[in-house]
Structures are given as structure tokens and as C-alpha cells.
Amino acid sequence: MPGPLEGVRVLEFTEIIAGPVGGMFLADFGADVIKIEPPWGDPWRSTSPGQAGGPNESRGFIAVNRGKRSIRVDLTKPGGKSVVHKLVESADVIVLNHRPDVPAKLGIDYETLSAINPRIIYCEVTAYGRMGPNRELPGYDVIVQAMTGMMTSEGHDVDGLPRSVNVSPVSDMAAGYAIMMSVSAALYYRERTGKGQKIENSLLQNSLRMQQSSLTQLDDYPTPRQAWRAEDLPALKEAGVGFSDIYSAYREKRNNPEFAAYYQPYETSDWVISIGCLSNPLRQKMANALGVDDIRFEPGYDRESPESIKFAENLILTYRKVFLGKTTDEWMTILNDAGVPCGPMRFIEEMVYDEQALANGMIVETTHSIAGNTRGPGPLSNMSESPMEITRGAPAFGEHTNEILQEAGYSAAEVEALKGNEDVF
Template sequence: MLLNGLKVVEFASYIAAPGAAGILADWGAQVIKVERPGGDAMRHVFADAKSELSGNPTFEMDNRGKRSVVLDISKPRGREALARLAAKADVFLTNVRASSLKKSGLDEPTLRKANPRLIYAMVTGYGLEGTEAETPGFDVTAFWARAGVAMMTTPKGHDPFLLRTGVGDHTTSLATVSAILAAVYEREHTGVGRLVQTSLLATGVYTVGSDLAVQLRFGRLASNKPRTAPFDPVANFYRSADDRWFVVNPRGGAVDWPVLTKVAGRPELTEDERFRTSRSRKDNSALLVAELDAAFGAMAFDEIARRLNEADLAWAPAQTPAEVAADPQLRAAGALVEVDDGSGRAHLSPAAPAVFPGLDPGVLPPCPALGRDTRKVLEEAGFSAADIEAMYDEGAAA
């Protein structure tokens, strides 16, 4: 695999930082996941769910292929063990607060003394500087709400709504992987590692950067509009006679406007004075949506799909999660991977969103049980059998 030989120590929990380490593991890095006693909180996300289903696919997705080590850094031997693992690593990845890391002697300057080549990656809610650097942040708070994503997404006049699990986290995971690999490249030239840092806040700002750039430049930004009166009614969601939603997103300008009216079976709308220009379509957007609602609402979805495809328009069905899971294009696009469930059987899981043609990922290793690899990893780090037993006896390792 691409990252064979890259050694990563992850001292993190929840999704954003473990997700970044999970991508690196998918691409061949050797990832040691260091957990506190009791484990990453995400291990227990379904523990109280009243269901006959077993497993924790949310946690398994971000932690497949890793080795699990349990260390209690409140104890000197636990802190020493984690520092020794970092001394032999290429990357130390964490989302623990900077003040806690410094108190434990696991901050970047301290670990770098023992390992100048170390890339020390920190994932935060709000960054490492400023008055709110230590403020706790999740993706729904720092990414979704604070970065403006929620209010930009909510149509004017509607209440904001919560973000689905991990959306901001996984976007930050991708940013973190990019930062780590940039630092790996730099180290190849300098021989020295560096501190890299990503935040949910900055990732949220970049995610809506196309719009926020307008706000920053001009001091104002148009609000999101409801479907029935959108900014551009030509790019909108519509529903078929058999209750299937789809979205059309024609190319800029007026190139696709006459094409869309033919697809809808209403070519006369092209020269209708209310809709003939982009300005008139905007001014009369509610009227145009009503016309297109009626047109598409009289056709079956399969017929609409056929017409849109024949016209070579950009469009897509608005799929439910069940429909996405059954969509064959996901496999063709490399969006899914097979993962060992720990018993020799494979199940499908979302893939890291990159494909390396000619490189078959095969069946990826399973998510490790809590503390499965503690003893073996400590042995590899040079601890004697007596030292390891002493750590277990005093609860510094498990």
C-alpha cells in the first residue's frame, strides 16, 4: 500500500482525528490507537440502543485496521509508555486539549526533543490561538453553527436544523490527512518534522468558502431560499408523479434553459416573457417553480430520467440512505470497501474518497477490540516483561 512504513500514534477520540488516522490506515500506514481506560467514547455509541443488531459501524469505519493500546496517562508509567511510542513514530495525532498534553509532558516541544522527525498533528475545535483555543467543540458546534454553515444552509424564514453525524468531523479528517502528508513531504527535504494543526472551525469556513468569500469581499451575501422560490429556479429540486425527488443543475448562463423546457414538455416556456431571461426567471421564480412542478409532476420518474439523460443535463435522483447503499455506481466510483468483521466475513463500509487505479485495497482489516494489542505493542517498544506486568498491575496499561 502507498503508506507502508509510515508509523502513526493516535491519541484521540470521537471522529475527526480518528477518522484522519483511519484514512492513513486504509492507505497502508501502521496506526497505533492509544485509548484511555474504558476506551474511545465512540466505542459505546450504540451501547444503550435497544436493538437486536450487533456491532458499531460508526466506530468501526474510522478505526478499522488499527492496533488498540490502552494506557492511563494519569499514571507515570502510562505517560512514559505513550512518550516512548511517540519517540518511534512518524506522526503523533491527537485531539486532546493542549493544556492537558503539556501537563502530562506529551506536548509537541517535549516529544520533539526525543524525536526531531516527529510530525505532531493536532485537531481542535477552534484552533490553537485566541481566547477560545481551549473551548470544547464538536462538529455541530464549531463546524456547523460557529462557521456559519447551518445558517447558510437553512432557507430564509426556516429554523436551523442539526447536522448528521460526523459530516463536519469527516471533512476535518480529510483536511488533517492533507496537512499530515504535506508535512511528510516537507520532512523528506528537511529531515525535521513539524507541528500541523486543523480545526473544525477553519474547515467549516473553507467548506462554505465560495459563499463566505463573497461576504468577506462585499460585506453581504444572499440568503438561502426555499425550494418554492429559489434564487435560480432552473437549478432546483422537483418531484415526479410517482413521488421521486430529483435535482437539476444546468450549466451557467442560458445554454440549458431551452433544453430543460423541452425535457419538461413545456418548450413554450422558453419564450414566455415571464421567464425568457435569467433576470426574469429570478424575478418570477415562484411562478416558474409552479410551472415546472406541474410539468414534472405529471411524468413518471423513469421517463424524466430518460429525458434528462438524453438531453445530457446535469441531474441526480435525491436518494434515501437505502437507495444510496444499493446504488451500483458507488462500487464503480470506489466509494465502498470490504472490511473483515473480525470473524472472517466481510461487510461493506464507506471508503476514503480517493481511488488509486491499479491498487486493489482488498478486504481491509477489522476494527480492533479495546486493548487487543497493548502487550504486543509495548514489547515492540522495548519494555521488558517485568515492566509490562508492573504497568498492568498498577493500571497504567490494560
């Protein structure tokens, strides 16, 4: 597919979400991505929600594997290893996300593949990184969200227990972005130096980066929750206090709700509108537009005073009442005229036909050879000199085995021999 990475060939040994998303982004930017699957296929083909095109063509798989070609290879057999090593000779990038012990067993570890092609860029995603006590453990997004505090910070609870951010597997998606960015940087480095390299990334690393603000600690100026972690949490655990009580104490140690009223959704007379004011000039514009007197804009305002904190909490209730007095469209007109950032609440399913998204190429159509016409998010960027055009849908199970092998120099007879020996499928 056209794009700034046109001519770059990627061999992808990935499954489920994180690795496939990274490969999909590289394909969106123009790379030729070959998904090398085991005989049984990527488990996400059959275990993710929505069997749209048969037992091996799930909606979840189609969503994160757009733009690739698929070949099925048995890496446990010498013939399968030989095929992959031949493909590596002309490849630029390797992407994989197996447990740390798996690549060497399959003959696709960095040491083996870089010996075949020293210019190879080898990008590996693990759950927790190559060092440390958890380095050999398997892991998934829901586990990493729990381990990094994303769940307890989110405040989405069911029956008293934190639940994951489930609109999207945050750590997996972030790892996909990291793959694309890291590989692109490594390609640029190779362009300047001629050297390939190994890239290591992890779900843990990306889950932490997605919580950049909360994780940042100024040692001399701790947040209420950081102080609680250092002073109260160890004592509570030592005393055997249960999780639910500790979690409640943690939730109470929130930051000052100073300007929460200006950054949240409100119900209107007919729907819901969301407001986003992250500066005092914008907050002042909103207060003026709604005819509300906010004492925090007065000279001498003390943000930490009990009066100010109480006012901040009550202000949300005030705005809730005011917003109920008009329709969403009426508020959109009033707030847009006042220069206040706002937007109506929608469901994600509506966005497939959203006028704004369509006007900017944010929704594209592709064709799956079994499931048919597919709509989904467009490329991450629009580029003037190297425009991207997504023309290929997700691959059917082993759809391109013959095509890929013939491109690699295998004759039709040799391809049939490999299939007969079940080295490839």
C-alpha cells in the same frame, strides 16, 4: 495495509469523530495507525448510537476507526508515559484532538514529543484554534455549526430554530480530511528537508472552509445578506429585536432565485428525481427536453428585473407539474438522452448494495473481532501505482496491546508487569 503511506506509523490520541476520522483516512492510505486510548477508552465507544458489539463497540465508533490497532494506556502514570514515549521513538506522525490544555498534562505535547523524535509530524485539532478568546474552550460540531452561521444558512428549522446539518457532522468530517491532507503534505516536506513539524487545525477553521462561497466577500459587491449584516443586523440587535424576527429578516435576504428551478429535486408520478444544471447550456437542454419556454434565454434578458424574478419563482411550479406527468425511469431516459445531469432519490442505507458504488470499490467489507462482518465506504481514491486495500476493521477495546508492546521491544514478562501495575491494559 497496502497503499502510498505503507511504512508510515501514526500514533493517534483522539476521541469522538474529528481526530478518529483523520486517523482512519491515513490508515485507508496504508499507514499503520495505533490508537492509544485511556483505560476507559474513547468515549465514542459507549456513547455513540448503536451498541453493535457490546458496551465498548458502538456502531459509531466502528464507523470512524477502521484500519487501526488499539492499545490502552494510563498516561497519568509514569509507566504509561514511558510506554508512549518509547512508541514515539519509532513513530512518524502524532494525531490528537484534545482540549489545548490536556496534551501538556499528559506528557504528549509537541515540545515533549519532538524532543524525543525531532522528525515527528504532530497534528493537533482543537475546537477554535490556538489563539484568540476561545482558544481554551471545548467545542463540538453542533456548536461550531451554530457559531459559524452554518445552521442559519442551511434553512433546516424545527419550531422556528435552526438545526444542524445532521446527515453528517460536517465540521468534524472536514477536519478529518484536513488531517489527512496536512499530514501527507508534511510527510512530503520531511522527505525533502528531513524536518518534522507541528500542524494546527480546528473545527472552526474547517466549518468556515466548508462555507467558502458564502463567506467570500467582495467589498465593492456585497450580496444581499452581506449588506443586511452590515446595515440592518446591528440596528436590530441594538433595538432588542428577538432572534426569530431577525432570523426571518435574514431568510428574506436571499440571493436572486434565478436558476433554482434547474438545481433541485422534483416529484415524479412514482418517485423523486434530482436535477443539477449549473450552466446555461445545460439549463437550455432541460427546458427543451421538458418543452418549457424560459424567457431568461431570450436576447436582452435582464436578470434583475421584477418580471424575471417573478418568472423564476413561478418556473419551479411549472416544472413541478411537468415532472408529475411521467415516472422517474421515463424522465431518466429523456433527460439522459438530452444530456441533462440527473439522478433518482435514494436512502443512504440503499447504497451499501448499490451497483455503481460496488463496481468502483466504493463499498468495502471488513471484519470486526466482536461485531462481525462490516460494510462501509471504501477509500477516498483509486491509485494505479500504489493501490489501497482496506483489510482491517475497527479495533476492539485494547485488542492489540500485547502485539504493539512486543513490537516495541517489550518482553512478555515486561508486558505482564506493565499490566499488573495498570500502566497498560
